Amino acid sequence: MAAASEMQTLPLGDRIPEAVKRASPTIWTNPALAPTASVLPGLSAGRADVDEAVARWQRFAPLLARLFPEEGAGRIDSPLVQLEGRLSRDILDGADGRVFVKADHALPVTGCIKARGGVYEVLAYAEQLAARAGLLAEGQSYAAFADPAFRDLFARHVIAVGSTGNLGFSVGLMGRALGFAVEVHMSHDAKDWKKQRLRELGARVVEHRGDYGIAVAAARSAFAGRDDAHFVDDEDSVDLFLGYAAAALDLQRQLAEAGIAVGPAHPLCVYLPCGVGGAPGGVAFGLKLLFGDAVHPIFVEPVAAPCMLVQLAAGLDRSVSVYDVGLDNRTAADGLACASASMLVARTLEKLVAAVVTVPDDALFRWLKVMWTEAAFRLEPSAAAGFAAAGRYAATLPAQLRSAVTHVIWTTGGAHLPAEEFEAALARG
């Protein structure tokens, strides 16, 4: 690793490890990782913002319960499941330690982590419109957001988003449930069934020949400056980020209920599949607020699309892409197929991410199959990424600490995968 002064003058190609450029699986430990207490005060968001997000989720619980009565009684949260025996040992490659799965693949309403941000941002926009229109009375239940007066207001507004699929679905589902017009701009690698599902909700789907970044940029410019529209910016939205961050409090409660201590002698390693970075970034930020240095956020990316690794390793304050270092961004993990990382997330998390681990597509399919066979988890390829990383990361931890470590693998989507898609993914495992 070059010294800091030397780094300033290195060309981009020389800042990125050779193995990453060759698309070989890599563990990149963050040389900029700093004590949490020294980083948090310098960030523009803090605990009060996450608490506000939690309060907003709570205000909207009666609405979610009214709109989706079968699903989690108004709470968008997933179980924390402990894995034991041979499966847990296999995931850790034989190392000691406890393994839990944070099962967002089965998240109520959308079956994907992107709901934590996407649903949240739609609710925040709806609240803002309702307040401006004078529809909110003191002490009123937010279940009223599904009443005709609110729906008439929302029907006069458009929500737009650029997405590889799952953010679009979360925004589309919530937006349409409230009566908004919804327009989703999708990249060439977005799956047809994800587009179809959005059309069935009544969303307009705009298909782009380019990648995810191009779809986002097109939607952003199409909706800039419109008073009747709101663009959910996957690359740059603070609301999305805080919606994800609120998940940290759920995990904290679940770990406490399971009797798991987290502290200097009991580290918590959390494996988060990373696309543009919003979901893992928000969750990691929330966890750092709660657990400080005891939590190690580990982002997991496909070998062909390690945009956050490239951005952080470049150490530059301008956006760089995986194409800039010779990678092609082609991966079966459609949710993670992002060429450039969110700069909001890269700047916020640059000193807080412990490591980025890259994984090949065949490992995603292998783990997708193992987790179905051994635990009946229905995952999409992106959501299996943490399993392909945990054993490799665990081996880098000091041997004397390993038995005290709790590993949480965040499974981020898949419960709503159509049967034929899931069968096809299983066949590749």
Ligand SMILES: Cc1ncc(COP(=O)(O)O)c(C=O)c1O
């Ligand atoms: C299943 C799944 N996992 C993880 C992610 C990563 O989220 P982000 O792009 O915010 O990093 C996505 C993104 O769409 C996804 O669909």
